[in-house]
Amino acid sequence: MFKKEEYSNRRNRLKANFKSGILLFLGNEESPINFFDNTYQFRQDSSFLYYFGIKTPKLAAVIDMDEDRTILFGDEMSIEEIVWMGQQQTLQHKANQSGIERVEASINLSSYLKGAKTKERTIHFLPPYRAENRLKIASLINLAIDSVKEKASLSLIKAVVAQRSVKSATELIELDLASSISADMHLMAMQMAKPRMKESEIAAAIYALALKDGGNLAYPVILTVNGQILHNHYHGNTLKEGDLVLNDSGAETNMGYAGDLTRTFPVGKKFNSRQNEMYSLVLAAYTTAVNALKPGIKYLDVHYTACLALAEGLREMGLMKGNMQDAVAEGAHALFFQCGTGHMMGLDVHDMEDLGEQYVGYTDELKKNTTQFGLKSLRLGKKLEPGYVLTVEPGLYFIPELIEQWKTTNKFGDFINYNKVETYKDFGGIRVEDDYVITESSYRKLGKELAISIKDIEEIRAKAY
Numbered sequence: 001m002f003k004k005e006e007y008s009n010r011r012n013r014l015k016a017n018f019k020s021g022i023l024l025f026l027g028n029e030e031s032p033i034n035f036f037d038n039t040y041q042f043r044q045d046s047s048f049l050y051y052f053g054i055k056t057p058k059l060a061a062v063i064d065m066d067e068d069r070t071i072l073f074g075d076e077m078s079i080e081e082i083v084w085m086g087q088q089q090t091l092q093h094k095a096n097q098s099g100i101e102r103v104e105a106s107i108n109l110s111s112y113l114k115g116a117k118t119k120e121r122t123i124h125f126l127p128p129y130r131a132e133n134r135l136k137i138a139s140l141i142n143l144a145i146d147s148v149k150e151k152a153s154l155s156l157i158k159a160v161v162a163q164r165s166v167k168s169a170t171e172l173i174e175l176d177l178a179s180s181i182s183a184d185m186h187l188m189a190m191q192m193a194k195p196r197m198k199e200s201e202i203a204a205a206i207y208a209l210a211l212k213d214g215g216n217l218a219y220p221v222i223l224t225v226n227g228q229i230l231h232n233h234y235h236g237n238t239l240k241e242g243d244l245v246l247n248d249s250g251a252e253t254n255m256g257y258a259g260d261l262t263r264t265f266p267v268g269k270k271f272n273s274r275q276n277e278m279y280s281l282v283l284a285a286y287t288t289a290v291n292a293l294k295p296g297i298k299y300l301d302v303h304y305t306a307c308l309a310l311a312e313g314l315r316e317m318g319l320m321k322g323n324m325q326d327a328v329a330e331g332a333h334a335l336f337f338q339c340g341t342g343h344m345m346g347l348d349v350h351d352m353e354d355l356g357e358q359y360v361g362y363t364d365e366l367k368k369n370t371t372q373f374g375l376k377s378l379r380l381g382k383k384l385e386p387g388y389v390l391t392v393e394p395g396l397y398f399i400p401e402l403i404e405q406w407k408t409t410n411k412f413g414d415f416i417n418y419n420k421v422e423t424y425k426d427f428g429g430i431r432v433e434d435d436y437v438i439t440e441s442s443y444r445k446l447g448k449e450l451a452i453s454i455k456d457i458e459e460i461r462a463k464a465y
């Protein structure tokens with residue numbers, strides 16, 4: 001945990017947004033795999049972690065604005081639990097470490113909230129993303145299960161998003177660490193990949209490295225020779241000379257902060273000429289997007305900058321044609337770049353996605369209201385502020401099924417040269433991705449350096465043989 005002042009300060013800043021009512025936070029519970037006692041690795045809810053720092057399952061906390069107190073609801077370990085799991089720090093001790101003055105048994109939460117409801121006090125809560133917490137809120141506050149999400153407190157969502165979006169110096173240390181461990185995972189993957197190796201061997205080594213110092217993966221490893229599949233979690237292919245490996249993996253520190261990096265490298269010692277040309281284009285778009293980062297710029301404009309750079313390059317290669325400004329405005333480039341250029345990152349790899357993309361990535365003035373293919377997957381559009389941490393991750397993806405579908409209707413025929421695109425149907429995909437913090441006047445890359453240029457990657461690959 002951080003020092004208790006970090007958590008009390010965070011709670012005090014949150015409290016400044018509310019004059020009265022109750023702010024209710026539910027922690028996560030254990031999640032069974034196939035029977036009750038065989039559980040997935042526990043992960044605390046990120047907002048709970050942010051305000052209270054305690055990783056124990058089955059907790060709730062109340063910040064009572066009217067009584068001016070914070071209460072942790074949970075149960076000390078039973079003797080049965082101590083027999084099986086060993087004695088751990090008491091809840092009272094953990095509450096002290098978080099600067100929380102009072103601990104109550106979990107059974108008392110229901111009557112506490114009922115008392116508040118009787119007095120018609122507002123109970124603010126965040127939208128639950130796990131079924132058990134949805135059920136719990138429905139029962140605690142007497143709501144229909146289907147209405148829980150829509151009854152979540154907009155003022156609490158907005159206050160939490162505003163606060164968690166701007167990372168403190170303490171958080172940036174963790175985020176730097178997460179990106180550095182992620183860079184180690186990527187370097188190792190580049191060094192170990194060989195023809196005849198299974199994707200799963202590299203994915204397993206990445207997982208081991210993420211776990212090594214007490215952390216974890218921030219999300220399941222995407223490591224694939226089919227990089228055109230945006231989130232490909234299948235690891236059953238065997239690498240062969242001529243393939244590209246797309247590795248999108250990131251570490252989570254033991255404090256819960258995420259890293260999220262992507263590199264694409266050849267299984268052989270060198271990129272072939274087609275791969276070299278396409279990689280150079282993605283890297284140029286990445287550099288253009290990174291150079292555009294600064295406080296005050298809309299990330300939507302950074303995205304357009306990256307899309308335009310990709311589209312111009314594809315036009316030079318003969319895959320696109322016409323005016324690329326128009327092509328990008330209409331969404332024609334999305335045949336090759338179907339997603340957004342980046343997203344916020346923090347305690348979650350897609351930071352606060354559970355609180356709603358409209359609130360995290362957009363504003364009341366810049367609403368997320370497009371259905372345009374490609375653009376609709378951009379999770380971040382709003383103006384950047386110092387302290388925001390985000391990814392920059394342009395890519396080019398040749399998805400045979402999508403190419404076939406668009407070609408059949410000659411979709412965007414004025415912008416796409418389908419005869420040429422046909423010859424790239426088996427190309428696969430390329431993405432490069434790093435993590436950045438927006439500073440007072442510019443930006444800073446998080447974590448240690450990781451090879452990204454063709455020259456540096458080929459040097460590493462040459463030593464792998």
Ligand code: GLY
Nearest residue numbers: 219248249260349
């Ligand atoms: N890098 C995985 C993701 O952004 O979803």
